[in-house]
Amino acid sequence: xxxxxxxxxxxxxxxxxxxxxxxxxxxxxxxxxxxxxxxxxxxxxxxxxxxxxxxxxxxxxxxxxxxxxxxxxxxxxxxxxxxxxxxxxxxxxxxxxxxxxxxxxxxxxxxxxxxxxxxxxxxxxxxxxxxxxxxxxxxxxxxxxxxxxxxxxxxxxxxxxxxxxxxxxxxxxxxxxxxxxxxxxxxxxxxxxxxxxxxxxxxxxxxxxxxxxxxxxxxxxxxxxxxxxxxxxxxxxxxxxxxxxxxxxxxxxxxxxxxxxxxxxxxxxxxxxxxxxxxxxxxxxxxxxxxxxxxxxxxxx
Amino acid sequence: xxxxxxxxxxxxxxxxxxxxxxxxxxxxxxxxxxxxxxxxxxxxxxxxxxxxxxxxxxxxxxxxxxxxxxxxxxxxxxxxxxxxxxxxxxxxxxxxxxxxxxxxxxxxxxxxxxxxxxxxxxxxxxxxxxxxxxxxxxxxxxxxxxxxxxxxxxxxxxxxxxxxxxxxxxxxxxxxxxxxxxxxxxxxxxxxxxxxxxxxxxxxxxxxxxxxxxxxxxxxxxxxxxxxxxxxxxxxxxxxxxxxxxxxxxxxxxxxxxxxxxxxxxxxxxxxxxxxxxxxxxxxxxxxxxxxxxxxxxxxxxxxxxxxxxxxxxxxxxxxxxxxxxxxxxxxxxxxxxxxxxxxxxxxxxxxxxxxxxxxxxxxxxxxxxxxxxxxxxxxxxxxxxxxxxxxxxxxxxxxxxxxxxxxxxxxxxxxxxxxxxxxxxxxxxxxxxxxxxxxxxxxxxxxxxxxxxxxxxxxxxxxxxxxxxxxxxxxxxxxxxxxxxxxxxxxxxxxxxxxxxxxxxxxxxxxxxxxxxxxxxxxxxxxxxxxxxxxxxxxxxxxxxxxxxxxxxxxxxxxxxxxxxxxxxxxxxxx
Numbered sequence: 001x002x003x004x005x006x007x008x009x010x011x012x013x014x015x016x017x018x019x020x021x022x023x024x025x026x027x028x029x030x031x032x033x034x035x036x037x038x039x040x041x042x043x044x045x046x047x048x049x050x051x052x053x054x055x056x057x058x059x060x061x062x063x064x065x066x067x068x069x070x071x072x073x074x075x076x077x078x079x080x081x082x083x084x085x086x087x088x089x090x091x092x093x094x095x096x097x098x099x100x101x102x103x104x105x106x107x108x109x110x111x112x113x114x115x116x117x118x119x120x121x122x123x124x125x126x127x128x129x130x131x132x133x134x135x136x137x138x139x140x141x142x143x144x145x146x147x148x149x150x151x152x153x154x155x156x157x158x159x160x161x162x163x164x165x166x167x168x169x170x171x172x173x174x175x176x177x178x179x180x181x182x183x184x185x186x187x188x189x190x191x192x193x194x195x196x197x198x199x200x201x202x203x204x205x206x207x208x209x210x211x212x213x214x215x216x217x218x219x220x221x222x223x224x225x226x227x228x229x230x231x232x233x234x235x236x237x238x239x240x241x242x243x244x245x246x247x248x249x250x251x252x253x254x255x256x257x258x259x260x261x262x263x264x265x266x267x268x269x270x271x272x273x274x275x276x277x278x279x280x281x282x283x284x285x286x287x288x289x290x291x292x293x294x295x296x297x298x299x300x301x
Numbered sequence: 302x303x304x305x306x307x308x309x310x311x312x313x314x315x316x317x318x319x320x321x322x323x324x325x326x327x328x329x330x331x332x333x334x335x336x337x338x339x340x341x342x343x344x345x346x347x348x349x350x351x352x353x354x355x356x357x358x359x360x361x362x363x364x365x366x367x368x369x370x371x372x373x374x375x376x377x378x379x380x381x382x383x384x385x386x387x388x389x390x391x392x393x394x395x396x397x398x399x400x401x402x403x404x405x406x407x408x409x410x411x412x413x414x415x416x417x418x419x420x421x422x423x424x425x426x427x428x429x430x431x432x433x434x435x436x437x438x439x440x441x442x443x444x445x446x447x448x449x450x451x452x453x454x455x456x457x458x459x460x461x462x463x464x465x466x467x468x469x470x471x472x473x474x475x476x477x478x479x480x481x482x483x484x485x486x487x488x489x490x491x492x493x494x495x496x497x498x499x500x501x502x503x504x505x506x507x508x509x510x511x512x513x514x515x516x517x518x519x520x521x522x523x524x525x526x527x528x529x530x531x532x533x534x535x536x537x538x539x540x541x542x543x544x545x546x547x548x549x550x551x552x553x554x555x556x557x558x559x560x561x562x563x564x565x566x567x568x569x570x571x572x573x574x575x576x577x578x579x580x581x582x583x584x585x586x587x588x589x590x591x592x593x594x595x596x597x598x599x600x601x602x603x604x605x606x607x608x609x610x611x612x613x614x615x616x617x618x619x620x621x622x623x624x625x626x627x628x629x630x631x632x633x634x635x636x637x638x639x640x641x642x643x644x645x646x647x648x649x650x651x652x653x654x655x656x657x658x659x660x661x662x663x664x665x666x667x668x669x670x671x672x673x674x675x676x677x678x679x680x681x682x683x684x685x686x687x688x689x690x691x692x693x694x695x696x697x698x699x700x701x702x703x704x705x706x707x708x709x710x711x712x713x714x715x716x717x718x719x720x721x722x723x724x725x726x727x728x729x730x731x732x733x734x735x736x737x738x739x740x741x742x743x744x745x746x747x748x749x750x751x752x753x754x755x756x757x758x759x760x761x762x763x764x765x766x767x768x769x770x771x772x773x774x775x776x777x778x779x780x781x782x783x784x785x786x787x788x789x790x791x792x793x794x795x796x797x798x799x800x801x802x803x804x805x806x807x808x809x810x811x812x813x814x815x816x817x818x819x820x821x822x823x824x825x826x827x828x829x830x831x832x833x834x835x836x837x838x839x840x841x842x843x844x845x846x847x848x849x850x851x852x853x854x855x856x857x858x859x860x861x862x863x864x865x866x867x868x869x870x871x872x873x874x875x876x877x
Contacts, residue, residue, distance in 0.1 A: 036616060037612060122492045190606070192606065193829070197499060198604045198832055200828070271678040272676060276514065
């Protein structure tokens with residue numbers, strides 16, 4: 001048992017660190033094919049990261065916050081991914097880790113804001129500002145969705161929820177909320193307002209370079225991975241949880257994750273970027289709906 | 302000639318306008334001269350400038366009338382005076398007339414009352430004559446520099462005849478050299494955009510004064526790449542050579558410039574162009590419009606992150622580029638138009654190829670339009686954004702799709718039929734909403750019209766010569782040449798000179814009339830929309846890069862400082 005745990009934890013750590021660039025590469029390839037382009041190799045994001053990580057950055061400021069922000073983002077994103085289930089194993093699990101998950105996810109965004117606000121630059125400030133509005137409007141929806149699941153499953157361990165879910169009306173609706181909040185928080189088009197390249201030169205990233213930029217981008221990819229892994233676990237595990245073999249569960253999770261990534265690339269290709277006020281209005285509407293879902297869950301439906 | 306063209310090119314219709322101006326101002330008019338088929342020059346005193354120009358431009362019954370171009374000239378070697386000429390075009394299919402309001406300004410008192418307070422469309426023109434000729438517009442609301450660089454010394458005016466084209470005054474670029482930007486309004490922050498920005502394909506500096514993300518006001522500085530083309534054209538090149546420089550004014554709408562210039566010289570020299578050449582010119586102008594509009598629509602998609610639309614638009618555009626290459630040998634900068642006609646004939650067996658390409662183009666582009674307009678997020682970003690009211694469009698004398706998206710019913714192809722347009726039928730799409738979406742729709746509909754125009758032209762193209770012979774152009778004649786470039790009316794003013802050379806050449810690209818109205822369209826929108834609005838104006842592009850010195854023998858690269866770069870560039874231009 002202990003051997004399996006160690007093996008799966010090791011595999012999960014490898015997945016968390018090294019799978020996200022591949023997923024990004026797959027997304028790029030899918031988008032290229034939709035645009036009838038050849039597109040780069042699916043390994044391209046690894047090459048990009050290697051280049052970034054081998055270059056000495058330029059520091060536009062002496063502030064420590066600016067240097068630390070990428071590392072904080074990276075550590076937070078990895079911790080968020082570690083509380084999720086990989087097969088039957090959850091690398092880090094304790095009662096109440098559901099809050100930790102939400103908290104460390106928000107930390108990634110906060111690091112992005114800290115980086116942006118540590119400079120006297122309108123582009124980074126605007127990027128940080130937009131990220132703040134995004135996170136304030138979307139995190140409650142994610143919270144309500146996970147809260148609904150937790151009510152249903154009677155556990156505060158996020159990794160244990162999908163193993164104990166029973167399908168009710170509120171749970172099915174919560175799936176919708178989860179999918180929406182994962183998509184928005186992942187910053188996919190049309191919700192990539194905080195890193196909009198043409199409008200604000202990628203916001204906070206406009207002043208980052210070299211390995212700091214590499215780590216920051218990597219952190220954001222891991223954050224996307226954590227969000228989508230959450231969604232893919234919630235989708236796949238309820239169907240395969242009776243299978244004894246943990247490896248099979250892990251493979252199902254991976255397949256669903258790949259399908260999600262490909263699907264997202266399709267949605268991204270079909271959309272233009274929204275404006276921050278559009279996003280806030282939409283998120284507020286969804287949040288109000290999510291309260292109704294929570295009420296349903298509390299009533300036991 | 303088609304019925305609609307005959308109606309507006311009628312002599313009685315044309316003379317009506319001239320007569321009304323002459324009647325209204327009576328003895329304050331010094332002289333009236335008809336210098337070309339559809340052009341009259343009315344000479345007045347400089348004190349009357351704002352009143353006369355304002356009267357014609359703001360005439361309540363002449364709806365789409367506007368200031369087309371304005372040229373200052375140093376006529377001291379001829380008359381001992383400077384001259385100013387305001388060219389006003391009567392638009393809206395109500396008569397094919399250009400009125401040139403001319404006035405002379407004495408050398409010892411180079412001042413004139415500004416027209417800008419009466420008609421803001423004169424804003425840039427009057428700042429420009431101040432920069433380049435030293436004629437002071439009195440009462441101009443914004444007397445800052447427009448064209449000359451910040452470190453150019455005071456009192457040196459490059460377009461005066463005593464300034465030789467190889468001259469380069471001593472310039473000191475110090476840390477204190479700064480442009481007097483406007484102070485931001487109270488409670489706003491400055492959001493700088495450019496000169497180099499991923500979404501600006503041309504160096505231009507915008508200072509958005511923002512509250513949060515909302516744009517309260519805009520200040521700008523342009524002319525980073527003023528090349529002094531007019532000066533070279535007036536001093537170094539012959540009539541025929543200028544044609545090829547004219548084509549290189551713009552990387553996108555070169556044919557429009559070459560055509561406008563050729564037509565101006567033809568009007569001044571009374572050169573008859575063979576009919577077949579007119580048809581070929583029309584086809585080339587429309588091919589250019591096709592690729593330019595597709596480029597702009599694609600870039601608008603790119604600016605809001607809709608890369609599928611961007612890639613598709615450019616893929617479809619490739620058909621047009623390929624067609625141009627087969628017809629002229631070049632994808633861009635066709636080199637087709639010369640004074641008196643065109644350089645190459647269309648070969649008869651190419652015709653099926655053109656028709657086949659157009660069929661493919663129409664089909665694929667229609668698909669593109671359907672797909673893009675059914676993308677909800679695209680519509681959401683474009684609808685109600687960057688609204689330019691009809692009043693503002695008219696006030697600033699805006700042209701092209703930028704103005705037609707705001708309800709200005711005006712197109713030089715229809716209102717001043719040039720080349721072969723008078724033999725063809727086509728619609729001028731106009732939308733009234735004035736937002737980015739309206740301008741995109743105007744462009745999309747124009748693409749369909751252009752395809753239709755080319756098809757008609759191919760059907761009706763007569764045989765015969767493609768080039769008229771001309772020997773000499775009499776000196777000191779004035780005329781304007783005009784085309785509808787993809788971005789709107791393009792006007793070139795020429796004054797012929799001696800020795801096969803121009804005396805004065807004034808280029809007015811369409812963006813010149815559109816840019817000053819940009820702040821009006823931007824106010825009240827958000828920073829996120831800024832680049833989209835700029836893209837929907839479709840400014841002309843030309844790209845400049847930072848220069849690196851690479852020593853080939855030592856294989857070392859060194860980046861130049863700003864000062865060294867300026868020095869080096871000057872040395873090179875002096876040698877040329």
